[in-house]
Amino acid sequence: MTFTTRTPRIVAARRLQKRKDRDQGGRFLAEGPQAVREALAAGVVVELFGTEAALVRHGDLALQAPVASAVTEDALEALTETVQPQGLVAVCEQVDVTLSEALAKGPRLVAVAAEIRDPGNAGTVLRTADAAGAGAVIFAGTAVDPYNGKCVRASAGSLFHVDVVRTGLDVVGELRAAGLQVLATSGYGADDLDTLLDDGVLAGPTAWLFGSEAHGLPRELLDAADRQVRVPIYGGAESLNLAAAAAVCLYASARAHR
Amino acid sequence: MTFTTRTPRIVAARRLQKRKDRDQGGRFLAEGPQAVREALAAGVVVELFGTEAALVRHGDLALQAPVASAVTEDALEALTETVQPQGLVAVCEQVDVTLSEALAKGPRLVAVAAEIRDPGNAGTVLRTADAAGAGAVIFAGTAVDPYNGKCVRASAGSLFHVDVVRTGLDVVGELRAAGLQVLATSGYGADDLDTLLDDGVLAGPTAWLFGSEAHGLPRELLDAADRQVRVPIYGGAESLNLAAAAAVCLYASARAHR
Secondary structure (H helix, E strand, C coil): CCECCCCHHHHHHHHHHCHHHHHHHCEEEEEHHHHHHHHHHCCCEEEEEECHHHHHHCHHHHHHCCCEEEECHHHHHHHCCCCCCCCEEEEEECCCECHHHHHHCCCCEEEEEECCCCHHHHHHHHHHHHHCCCCEEEEECCCCCCCCHHHHHHHCCHHHCCEEEEECCCCHHHHHHCCCEEEEECCCCCEEHHHHHHCCHHHCCEEEEECECCCECCHHHHHHCCEEEECCCCCCCCCCCHHHHHHHHHHHHHHHHC | CCECCCCHHHHHHHHHHCHHHHHHHCEEEEEHHHHHHHHHHCCCEEEEEECHHHHHHCHHHHHHCCCEEEECHHHHHHHCCCCCCCCEEEEEECCCECHHHHHHCCCCEEEEEECCCCHHHHHHHHHHHHHCCCCEEEEECCCCCCCCHHHHHHHCCHHHCCEEEEECCCCHHHHHHCCCEEEEECCCCCEEHHHHHHCCHHHCCEEEEECECCCECCHHHHHHCCEEEECCCCCCCCCCCHHHHHHHHHHHHHHHHC
16 A cells, blocks of 8 residues: 555654644654665664655665555655655654753763754754764754754754754853863854964863854853854955854864864 | 836846846846945946835945945845845946966965855855955856855855856866865865874965765866865764865865964
């Protein structure tokens, strides 16, 4: 039996495109073979849906899923947001942990995305933090839902590699208590990133705070951090975009931690 | 007189939303006060259009423009692509120069965007290269038009700060002849970025080659470059996205050039 857009399990899965239903159900959707592969490796796939062609082409993935069901092209399209989801979408259990759980593992590099509402930016920070070796990424305050489809896609699987935490804005005390120095990024920061790297300041365990491109970090986080750090601007640009600034800061820490 | 969507000058300006007409006319559109301010500073504004309210609010910009004309809300909306263009759009002369002109100035840092078709990515590379102190950004091969509206917006004014070049893919010889070492980015590169930085290799004048996220650099550019360089991946991510990789590489050079 091939599931259609009217099959109750498809109707239920479609609801996961809405944040409210994701929050209530504790589940989300991962599209495409790469994300499905990562979700299976993380052991969080509840059910896999695919077109018949895709389930044959990705037979290894279909075999690993607890349940794999064939769906019509229409049903697949209804479940996915990308133009070419390559025929697969998985219903997954949400993976986030509490801040205490993430910090108990003693991560030496942490990224905090504070009040970041753009899902593409948030997913890119997640991917970049993972690449730089961060152990945890914290979505703080009124941030985008990490299970938003666009964020999941932009994270390119990193949602399944690092500890993801959802919490309020008041994180600095707990980060510091876990032995992390807390560095807030700001275009007007008193400390220059390259100077901190030269002076060995980045060698210790570090949590980086990143704010939205439009508004920067909330004042309370700037004030609570140990330092306010600016990425030096050598040319005529006023600033870097969020993804670029996060990459430069996180890789400066990764370099200092080698 | 307030221009409407039917006024011939508005009709002519609207055509600049299409690449063919931009190429033919040698002009493009810059939206919003920030871009208009940078375009005025660069001396390339031909004509400024704004709602009456915006022309009053940004009277300093209206005064600097060779011609400033009031337009209806509808006409402004027809000329712009963003949801909140803040009432202003300027017709500008295109600013790109030839590769020889750009290299004659002896830039110590150059970014080459090869076959990058996504305008947001291309604009972000332009902005990041500017911030890192690059003198020129080269759009090589079948790359996006740097005057595409989304690219102009993502560049956040950097289109007006650095030398922008449009050229074919065959750039390596000319770059090397200008005294630049040519470094190709590749996930499989033999050289690790941090090791090059440690060994002082990045201290010299450098051109970085960046390919599209989906396809990487064309084989001919990988082979022609002096080195193939990978950004180290410390976590579970397979790769960085283009904007993040470009930021890490260009800022490694900027650090070595201080």
